[in-house]
Amino acid sequence: MPKWNTRKWDTADIPDQGGRTALVTGANSGLGLRTAQVLAEKGAHVLLACRSAERGRRALEQVLATGGRAEVVPLDLADLASVRAAAARVRERTGDALDVLVNNAGVMAVPKGRTADGFETQFGTNHLGHAALTWLLMPALRTRPGARVVTVSSLLHRIGRVDLADPNYEARRYSAWAAYGQSKLANLLFARELDRRARAAGVDVTSVAAHPDATATELSANMARARGNPLLGLGTKISDLFSQPVALGALPQLYAATSPDVEPGGYYGPDGFRETRGHPAPARSTPASRDQLAANRLWDLTAELTGVAPDPS
DSSP, X not given: OOGGGTSOOOGGGOOOOTTOEEEEETTTSHHHHHHHHHHHHTTOEEEEEESOHHHHHHHHHHHHTTTOEEEEEEOOTTOHHHHHHHHHHHHHHHTSOOOEEEEOOOOOSOOSOBXXXXXXXXXXXXXXXXXXXXXXXXXXXXXSTTEEEEEEOOGGGGGOOOOTTOTTOSSSOOOXXXXXXXXXXXXXXXXXXXXHHHHHTTOOEEEEEEOOOSBOOSHHHHHHHHHTOHHHHXXXXXXXXXXXXXXXXXXXXXXXXXXXXXXXXXXXXXXXXXXXXXXXXXXXXXXGGGOHHHHHHHHHHHHHHHOOOOSOO
């Protein structure tokens, strides 16, 4: 019986992670750093996938301070060449043995821009970069019994609509929040489709999704900096006063990554008011996030745009 039916799940419930290897994207701060710290404390060898070498170095010092094992892997999700290089490095370093992949990194509501490969920044970073990384790491995940992929979505997937004809806002008018919602809906569609295809192919890899919602991370501050708006920055600081701490916000993705009670293809978030705070529990999602036809079409479109062969095919 899942533990939320009896008491609140917390990090004390995480099984020993000794002998396991985990990769966490965006591990230099916020939810990613907290996730990496906890997994390392529990005995996992943690790979910190970070874009900034300096911030990655500082994060590594914090994770190593727990007494755990960790190392940094350079990764820029907005550059598919970097994604390919990171996947190759991870496969080499682990000997094709990866137990957990946490697709945590992301950008939120940034001004219209393009990735190194010409994709809309949020769709390219939050979805395409993570999808490509996941497919490229599947050979390493396949070798480990009970391997798991966790993709971090958001409550704001509810405002999203994946426009398969124009995902990169080349024809339609750009909206920063609509683009963010699209990327988070794409995360959820991808996570569920990956699990469905893995089970259909008899691959022992479980794919699940999670969301932290109202958590005081650097995501809002990064958005304010990207927009160059001091008032927006002040607003995010005020908002953070009413948000839950990172240690609590990271629990749904830690639950998704480690709990033996996880349902394949499941989606987990906070159990409190409107899923904005609290301890892990099954999360609600929109009918659009369960649209099988859309998931299939997004899967094929993702392969076409990234040039990465889907796995399972």
